[in-house]
Amino acid sequence: xxxxxxxxxxxxxxxxxxxxxxxxxxxxxxxxxxxxxxxxxxxxxxxxxxxxxxxxxxxxxxxxxxxxxxxxxxxxxxxxxxxxxxxxxxxxxxxxxxxxxxxxxxxxxxxxxxxxxxxxxxxxxxxxxxxxxxxxxxxxxxxxxxxxxxxxxxx
Numbered sequence: 001x002x003x004x005x006x007x008x009x010x011x012x013x014x015x016x017x018x019x020x021x022x023x024x025x026x027x028x029x030x031x032x033x034x035x036x037x038x039x040x041x042x043x044x045x046x047x048x049x050x051x052x053x054x055x056x057x058x059x060x061x062x063x064x065x066x067x068x069x070x071x072x073x074x075x076x077x078x079x080x081x082x083x084x085x086x087x088x089x090x091x092x093x094x095x096x097x098x099x100x101x102x103x104x105x106x107x108x109x110x111x112x113x114x115x116x117x118x119x120x121x122x123x124x125x126x127x128x129x130x131x132x133x134x135x136x137x138x139x140x141x142x143x144x145x146x147x148x149x150x151x152x153x154x155x
Contacts, residue, residue, distance in 0.1 A: 005093040014084035021074040035128050037063035046103040049096045057107040058084040083114045
Protein backbone atom coordinates (compact mmCIF):
# COMPACT_ATOMS: atom_id res chain seq x y z
CA UNK A 1 0.00 0.00 0.00
CA UNK A 2 1.39 3.38 -1.02
CA UNK A 3 1.38 6.11 1.62
CA UNK A 4 -0.02 9.55 0.84
CA UNK A 5 2.76 11.99 -0.06
CA UNK A 6 1.32 14.80 2.11
CA UNK A 7 1.97 14.52 5.83
CA UNK A 8 0.79 16.62 8.77
CA UNK A 9 3.96 17.09 10.79
CA UNK A 10 2.27 18.90 13.69
CA UNK A 11 -1.34 19.31 14.78
CA UNK A 12 -2.19 21.56 17.72
CA UNK A 13 -4.97 23.69 19.17
CA UNK A 14 -4.30 27.19 17.87
CA UNK A 15 -7.29 29.00 19.40
CA UNK A 16 -9.67 28.33 22.26
CA UNK A 17 -12.01 31.10 23.37
CA UNK A 18 -14.62 30.56 26.09
CA UNK A 19 -17.01 32.99 27.78
CA UNK A 20 -19.34 31.51 30.40
CA UNK A 21 -22.60 33.33 31.24
CA UNK A 22 -23.64 30.96 34.02
CA UNK A 23 -20.77 29.30 35.88
CA UNK A 24 -21.17 25.77 37.25
CA UNK A 25 -24.78 25.26 36.28
CA UNK A 26 -26.75 22.48 37.97
CA UNK A 27 -28.31 20.78 34.99
CA UNK A 28 -30.75 17.93 35.40
CA UNK A 29 -30.72 15.20 32.72
CA UNK A 30 -34.01 16.57 31.36
CA UNK A 31 -32.48 20.03 30.85
CA UNK A 32 -29.34 18.83 29.08
CA UNK A 33 -30.88 19.35 25.61
CA UNK A 34 -31.43 23.03 26.42
CA UNK A 35 -27.70 23.41 26.90
CA UNK A 36 -26.73 21.74 23.63
CA UNK A 37 -25.92 24.27 20.90
CA UNK A 38 -28.37 24.30 18.00
CA UNK A 39 -25.68 24.36 15.32
CA UNK A 40 -21.98 24.75 14.72
CA UNK A 41 -20.30 27.08 12.25
CA UNK A 42 -17.17 25.51 10.75
CA UNK A 43 -14.42 27.59 9.16
CA UNK A 44 -11.46 26.21 7.26
CA UNK A 45 -8.44 27.90 5.81
CA UNK A 46 -4.82 27.64 4.80
CA UNK A 47 -1.81 29.89 4.46
CA UNK A 48 0.57 30.33 1.56
CA UNK A 49 3.03 27.65 0.50
CA UNK A 50 6.34 28.27 2.25
CA UNK A 51 9.80 26.95 1.50
CA UNK A 52 10.48 23.52 2.87
CA UNK A 53 7.88 23.05 1.39
CA UNK A 54 5.27 23.52 4.11
CA UNK A 55 1.74 24.86 4.48
CA UNK A 56 -0.38 25.73 7.52
CA UNK A 57 -3.95 24.39 7.38
CA UNK A 58 -6.63 25.10 9.97
CA UNK A 59 -10.17 24.17 10.93
CA UNK A 60 -12.22 26.06 13.48
CA UNK A 61 -15.73 26.19 14.85
CA UNK A 62 -18.12 28.40 16.77
CA UNK A 63 -21.13 27.09 18.68
CA UNK A 64 -24.45 28.78 17.86
CA UNK A 65 -27.51 28.98 20.14
CA UNK A 66 -31.23 29.41 19.41
CA UNK A 67 -33.28 32.24 20.91
CA UNK A 68 -35.09 29.94 23.37
CA UNK A 69 -31.76 28.69 24.74
CA UNK A 70 -30.58 32.12 25.86
CA UNK A 71 -30.32 33.03 29.54
CA UNK A 72 -31.19 36.70 30.14
CA UNK A 73 -30.55 37.33 26.44
CA UNK A 74 -27.12 35.68 26.47
CA UNK A 75 -25.87 32.30 25.32
CA UNK A 76 -25.14 29.93 28.24
CA UNK A 77 -21.57 30.01 27.02
CA UNK A 78 -19.55 31.00 23.98
CA UNK A 79 -17.03 28.50 22.67
CA UNK A 80 -14.77 29.02 19.68
CA UNK A 81 -11.98 26.58 18.89
CA UNK A 82 -9.44 26.05 16.13
CA UNK A 83 -6.82 23.43 15.35
CA UNK A 84 -3.89 23.98 13.00
CA UNK A 85 -1.67 21.49 11.23
CA UNK A 86 1.63 21.90 9.41
CA UNK A 87 1.55 20.02 6.11
CA UNK A 88 4.84 18.92 4.55
CA UNK A 89 5.51 17.10 1.28
CA UNK A 90 8.22 16.20 -1.21
CA UNK A 91 7.99 18.29 -4.39
CA UNK A 92 9.46 15.37 -6.33
CA UNK A 93 6.32 13.37 -5.48
CA UNK A 94 3.58 16.02 -5.54
CA UNK A 95 3.22 19.56 -6.87
CA UNK A 96 2.15 22.61 -4.86
CA UNK A 97 -1.16 22.97 -6.77
CA UNK A 98 -2.25 19.49 -5.71
CA UNK A 99 -1.33 20.29 -2.11
CA UNK A 100 -3.44 23.46 -2.22
CA UNK A 101 -6.37 21.40 -3.55
CA UNK A 102 -5.85 18.93 -0.69
CA UNK A 103 -5.74 21.86 1.78
CA UNK A 104 -9.25 22.87 0.66
CA UNK A 105 -10.80 19.42 0.22
CA UNK A 106 -8.86 16.91 2.34
CA UNK A 107 -7.36 18.79 5.27
CA UNK A 108 -10.71 19.54 6.97
CA UNK A 109 -11.44 15.80 7.20
CA UNK A 110 -7.96 15.17 8.61
CA UNK A 111 -8.22 17.94 11.23
CA UNK A 112 -11.86 17.36 12.21
CA UNK A 113 -11.28 14.55 14.78
CA UNK A 114 -8.84 16.81 16.65
CA UNK A 115 -11.28 19.75 16.63
CA UNK A 116 -14.13 17.47 17.71
CA UNK A 117 -12.14 16.17 20.69
CA UNK A 118 -11.09 19.70 21.68
CA UNK A 119 -14.68 21.02 21.67
CA UNK A 120 -15.93 18.02 23.67
CA UNK A 121 -13.20 18.38 26.29
CA UNK A 122 -13.52 22.16 26.73
CA UNK A 123 -17.34 22.09 26.93
CA UNK A 124 -17.16 19.40 29.62
CA UNK A 125 -14.46 21.25 31.58
CA UNK A 126 -16.62 24.38 31.95
CA UNK A 127 -19.37 22.36 33.63
CA UNK A 128 -21.91 21.94 30.82
CA UNK A 129 -22.94 18.73 29.07
CA UNK A 130 -20.13 17.81 26.67
CA UNK A 131 -20.72 18.90 23.08
CA UNK A 132 -19.90 16.16 20.59
CA UNK A 133 -19.75 17.58 17.08
CA UNK A 134 -21.57 15.39 14.55
CA UNK A 135 -19.41 13.42 12.16
CA UNK A 136 -18.66 14.87 8.75
CA UNK A 137 -20.06 12.93 5.81
CA UNK A 138 -17.77 12.49 2.82
CA UNK A 139 -19.44 12.92 -0.54
CA UNK A 140 -19.19 9.86 -2.77
CA UNK A 141 -18.26 10.20 -6.42
CA UNK A 142 -19.66 6.80 -7.45
CA UNK A 143 -22.85 4.89 -6.88
CA UNK A 144 -22.62 1.80 -4.73
CA UNK A 145 -24.32 -1.39 -5.95
CA UNK A 146 -27.73 -2.28 -4.53
CA UNK A 147 -26.30 -5.48 -3.13
CA UNK A 148 -22.84 -5.69 -1.63
CA UNK A 149 -21.22 -9.12 -2.19
CA UNK A 150 -20.63 -10.99 1.06
CA UNK A 151 -18.25 -13.61 -0.36
CA UNK A 152 -14.56 -13.33 -1.14
CA UNK A 153 -14.29 -12.39 -4.85
CA UNK A 154 -11.03 -14.39 -5.05
CA UNK A 155 -12.84 -17.67 -4.41
